[in-house]
Amino acid sequence: MTPAMAFDRKRAEGALVDVLEGLVGDRIAGMGFRLLDGVIATACHCLPRLQGKVVLPDPDAPGAPPVTVRLRHPATGEVALAALVAADPCSDFALLRALPESVPVPPGAGASFAGIVAGLERLxxxxxxxxxxxxxxxxxxxxxxxxxxxxxxxxxxxxxxxxxxxxxxxxxxxxxxxxxxxxxxxxxxxxxxxxxxxxxxxxxxxxxxxxxxxxxxx
Missing domain, CATH: 2.40.10.10 (Trypsin-like serine proteases)
Incomplete structure (x- = not known):
C-alpha cells in the first residue's frame, strides 16, 4: 500500500533544478536542489563529460578554467551557469556555485545563478x-x-x-x-x-x- 505523504510535495518541487548537458541544448543530465544559500547539490556523474568520462577540476593546476554546469529552473525555463566547487565520485556527490561575471556566457544562458537559487526552497x-x-x-x-x-x-x-x-x-x-x-x-x-x-x-x-x-x- 502506498503510504500517505507527510509533507507538501509542491513545496519540495520548488527546490529542484534541471542539470543540463554541455553548454548548448536542452538535454537533461540530471537534477539538483538547493543545499545552502547560493549552493546547489547534484550527483557527480551528472557533471559535464569528455569522451564518456566526467571532467573534474585539477586542484594542482592554478588558473585552470572552472568546470561549467548549466542549470535550468523548471518553472520558468531560465538557464544559468554554475561552476563545480567540490566533487566526490565515490559517494556520487557534487556542489555547484555561481560563476564570476567575467566568464563568457553562451547564447540562451543569460539568467543569473543567484536569481535562480533565490527562487528555490532550501530543503x-x-x-x-x-x-x-x-x-x-x-x-x-x-x-x-x-x-x-x-x-x-x-x-x-x-x-x-x-x-x-x-x-x-x-x-x-x-x-x-x-x-x-x-x-x-x-x-x-x-x-x-x-x-x-x-x-x-x-x-x-x-x-x-x-x-x-x-x-x-x-
Missing amino acids: PLARSPLAEQRVSFCTHERRWVEGLARGASITVWDDASRIRRGTSGAPVFDQDGRVVGLVGSNDVRLPSATMCLLAERLPAWALREAAELSERGA
Whole structure:
C-alpha cells in the first residue's frame, strides 16, 4: 500500500533544478536542489563529460578554467551557469556555485545563478536511514516515486520504467519531507536505484566549503 505523504510535495518541487548537458541544448543530465544559500547539490556523474568520462577540476593546476554546469529552473525555463566547487565520485556527490561575471556566457544562458537559487526552497536535511525506511523522490518529469531505502539502495514500489534517465541528483525524502540522500545511478531494467547517503557520505570539507560560499553570498 502506498503510504500517505507527510509533507507538501509542491513545496519540495520548488527546490529542484534541471542539470543540463554541455553548454548548448536542452538535454537533461540530471537534477539538483538547493543545499545552502547560493549552493546547489547534484550527483557527480551528472557533471559535464569528455569522451564518456566526467571532467573534474585539477586542484594542482592554478588558473585552470572552472568546470561549467548549466542549470535550468523548471518553472520558468531560465538557464544559468554554475561552476563545480567540490566533487566526490565515490559517494556520487557534487556542489555547484555561481560563476564570476567575467566568464563568457553562451547564447540562451543569460539568467543569473543567484536569481535562480533565490527562487528555490532550501530543503531540510535529516540523518540518512540506517535501517529500512520509506522514502520518495520526484523525477525530472515531475512524477513522484515511492519506495524503501535500505542503506545506499532504494527499491521502488512501481515499475522501474518510472526511474528514467535524468532523475540522478534528485533529493530523496523521508516521510517528514526531509532530505536523507540523493538519487544515484540506476538500471532501468530493475526497480531500484542507488542513493548517496548525505549523513554518512557527505564529506566534511564539502560542507565547510558550502557554508563559506553561503556566508560570502555566492
